Amino acid sequence: MFAIGIIGFLTRRNLIVMFLCTELMFQGVGISLIAFSRYNHDLAGQAFVIFVLVIAAAEAALALGLIVLLFRTKNTLDADAWREMKG
Amino acid sequence: MSELFAVKYSFLIPLLPLLGAIVAGFAGAKLLKGRSHWPIWIGVGISAILSISLLAGMLGLWHTGQNLSVAKDVYTWIDTGNFVAKAGFWFDPLTAIMLCVVTGIGFLITVFAAGYMKGENGYFRFFAYLGLFIFSMTCLVMGSNFIMLYLGWEGVGLCSYLLIGYYYEKPAAREAAKKAFLVNRIGDFGFGLGIMLIWKTFHTVSYFGQGVGTNTGVFELAQMGHLTAYQLTALKVIPFFLLLGAVGKSAQFPLYVWLPDAMEGPTPVSALIHAATMVTAGVYMISRCGVLFFGNQPAMMTVACIGAFTALLAATIALRQTDLKKVFAYSTISQLGFMFVGVGVLAPVAGVFHLVTHAFFKALLFLSSGVVMHAMSGELDMRKMSGLKKVLPITNLLMLVGCAALAGFPFLSGFFSKDAIVGAAFARSNILGGVMLFTALLTAYYTFRLYFQVFQGPLIVPPAPAGDHGGHGGHDDAHGQDHKHNHEPMLMIAPLIVLAIGAVLAGYINWPSRHASFGDFLGQSPSLKQGYDVAKASYGEIDGSALGQRITGAEAEAPFTPIMGISAFVAIAGIFLAYELHLKNRAKAEDLAQSAQPFTAIVQGKFFVDEIYQGLIVEPLRTLGSKLDGFDKFIDVMVALVGNILQIFGYLLKLTMQRGYLQGYAAAMLLGIVAILLFFFAT
Numbered sequence: 019m020f021a022i023g024i025i026g027f028l029t030r031r032n033l034i035v036m037f038l039c040t041e042l043m044f045q046g047v048g049i050s051l052i053a054f055s056r057y058n059h060d061l062a063g064q065a066f067v068i069f070v071l072v073i074a075a076a077e078a079a080l081a082l083g084l085i086v087l088l089f090r091t092k093n094t095l096d097a098d099a100w101r102e103m104k105g
Numbered sequence: 106m107s108e109l110f111a112v113k114y115s116f117l118i119p120l121l122p123l124l125g126a127i128v129a130g131f132a133g134a135k136l137l138k139g140r141s142h143w144p145i146w147i148g149v150g151i152s153a154i155l156s157i158s159l160l161a162g163m164l165g166l167w168h169t170g171q172n173l174s175v176a177k178d179v180y181t182w183i184d185t186g187n188f189v190a191k192a193g194f195w196f197d198p199l200t201a202i203m204l205c206v207v208t209g210i211g212f213l214i215t216v217f218a219a220g221y222m223k224g225e226n227g228y229f230r231f232f233a234y235l236g237l238f239i240f241s242m243t244c245l246v247m248g249s250n251f252i253m254l255y256l257g258w259e260g261v262g263l264c265s266y267l268l269i270g271y272y273y274e275k276p277a278a279r280e281a282a283k284k285a286f287l288v289n290r291i292g293d294f295g296f297g298l299g300i301m302l303i304w305k306t307f308h309t310v311s312y313f314g315q316g317v318g319t320n321t322g323v324f325e326l327a328q329m330g331h332l333t334a335y336q337l338t339a340l341k342v343i344p345f346f347l348l349l350g351a352v353g354k355s356a357q358f359p360l361y362v363w364l365p366d367a368m369e370g371p372t373p374v375s376a377l378i379h380a381a382t383m384v385t386a387g388v389y390m391i392s393r394c395g396v397l398f399f400g401n402q403p404a405m406m407t408v409a410c411i412g413a414f415t416a417l418l419a420a421t422i423a424l425r426q427t428d429l430k431k432v433f434a435y436s437t438i439s440q441l442g443f444m445f446v447g448v449g450v451l452a453p454v455a456g457v458f459h460l461v462t463h464a465f466f467k468a469l470l471f472l473s474s475g476v477v478m479h480a481m482s483g484e485l486d487m488r489k490m491s492g493l494k495k496v497l498p499i500t501n502l503l504m505l506v507g508c509a510a511l512a513g514f515p516f517l518s519g520f521f522s523k524d525a526i527v528g529a530a531f532a533r534s535n536i537l538g539g540v541m542l543f544t545a546l547l548t549a550y551y552t553f554r555l556y557f558q559v560f561q562g563p564l565i566v567p568p569a570p571a572g573d574h575g576g577h578g579g580h581d582d583a584h585g586q587d588h589k590h591n592h593e594p595m596l597m598i599a600p601l602i603v604l605a606i607g608a609v610l611a612g613y614i615n616w617p618s619r620h621a622s623f624g625d626f627l628g629q630s631p632s633l634k635q636g637y638d639v640a641k642a643s644y645g646e647i648d649g650s651a652l653g654q655r656i657t658g659a660e661a662e663a664p665f666t667p668i669m670g671i672s673a674f675v676a677i678a679g680i681f682l683a684y685e686l687h688l689k690n691r692a693k694a695e696d697l698a699q700s701a702q703p704f705t706a707i708v709q710g711k712f713f714v715d716e717i718y719q720g721l722i723v724e725p726l727r728t729l730g731s732k733l734d735g736f737d738k739f740i741d742v743m744v745a746l747v748g749n750i751l752q753i754f755g756y757l758l759k760l761t762m763q764r765g766y767l768q769g770y771a772a773a774m775l776l777g778i779v780a781i782l783l784f785f786f787a788t
Contacts, residue, residue, distance in 0.1 A: 028775075097768070
């Protein structure tokens, strides 16, 4: 899942898809954390994932909001449209 | 002793002038304006009353033969580990006399200043500084330890700087203020080192610790028998460090050069700080530290020689000065030299006695010349004026009294005190005595040269530059007009009359010159008692009465000594010479000056001491400074270079790597993470 996310992030140009890919990476890490906590009989990992999910939800709302703003100014979702942001 | 009213409330003596200064300083600009002198009058006035009541109380106790010294701590000021400095006071006859001089004459001068400075810009500022000065000076003379002494010492230096630079819009005043501050810095540096060395040697800075006889203070520890080799060595050098401070503050050779320039300040300041009080701090300090100085023969020799040389040098320079205040400035330096000789030849009584009388008549002379300056619209060049007794009749009389006292005219105050010093100098060495006697002759001559030139003869008044009061920066026209009618306002004349009475009568406080008089009272001070002990141990048999000690044998000495006759003759001869040359036949003086040409030129150039300092010290230092500045610039460039190189690297990276492709960054990050992981797993 993490690998799918990385590949998606590197290959696609659409901002929303790229954002979805970051979420995929998140969940990939979360699932592996749960798996390891199950394997090690340690509930700390699961508790940790719950926190990560809460943060991810908040961050998802923020990021989508930003993407909407970016779309409004340029009328496109292409990530390369923002190249001038380089320092 | 401690039940004395004045001792109980002694903390008010420095506190009230300080409060006055704060009120005048912060409320003066907006609220008080022309009334800014009131806080200072009240503060200094009450201080003066307390000081006089302290002296009176002490005199009462003295007659009943009680102990006259007490330490009074107010609070612990600095307490860090084993270094403790208390904000405390030490009272003995020396303190009481100095306090009366400082606050008493200080009060008279603040009264005078209210008349003199009327209408000046920054009137409140002047009085705030004056209050601060009185605060510092009282701390200096009352302090019970070297840290308080140093506080006052630096405080008066600061006030001196501020007040010399009072007319800061005049470049000469700014330069003079800086010069005074910097030259004093040299002396204060030595003084500071001396105090540090005292602490290192005795692990205390207090004079007498818990009181006399407790052996907890520097002065008593220094006198104890079992001193280590280190302490003995330190005792040999400490006086020289302290002396450096005294030489700076009391304007002695080689650090006297700031005082003549300091005359750029307002005249009341010249009278208070640069004649009556601050410059005598060195004499006070040496008397106070008698136990450190009086047993140390090389140090005493140095004090006496510096004093004698300065007295002669300054008196010689004064011969050819034409600026009224400059004459008095050099005269002050010369008289301070007399005081140094006084303490240097183991006669601190004579030294402090001359300090007191000098404070009266020199303050009188300065303030009188202030009246002249006020009336002559800031003109001070005595060649441009003559016969002023017709315009300024009261000032003429006051000036005459002051000049006669300074010249040592018989039975005026200067006569007694100067005679005491000359006599003590002869007792130590004939050369020293001879020099002092010759200086006394010069003193009488230059003083009356000034008097005859300015007040006698045909009336010549310098033309008043309309509306422009040269020396008086901010005098406005209306004020100048005001004084056309009355050159001698009561507010200015009244303090002068008090000072004149003092100048006539102050000599009689040491009359008859041995017992039951000033000397004996002063001798009750433990500083002098100890000084006598160490001096006796070092020099063998000495004249104890010069240190105010009661000794058997020479008790019934006559009040008149042969020295008195000689010095009276010398004074009158000097006055007569001045009369011949500067009143009867004024052209003759110039002829005489021309006939002794190279010498006259040298004297006129003040022995070129300023130029020599400029060439030998200031210029090399400036060259060194500019060289160091060049080196500093080199370092700056090197430091900047380090930053510049990194900046270039950053710029290159920006051009090559930062291209704006989000995926590019992500790929680079991924590659980086992979590289790190590989690195970790590989090791």
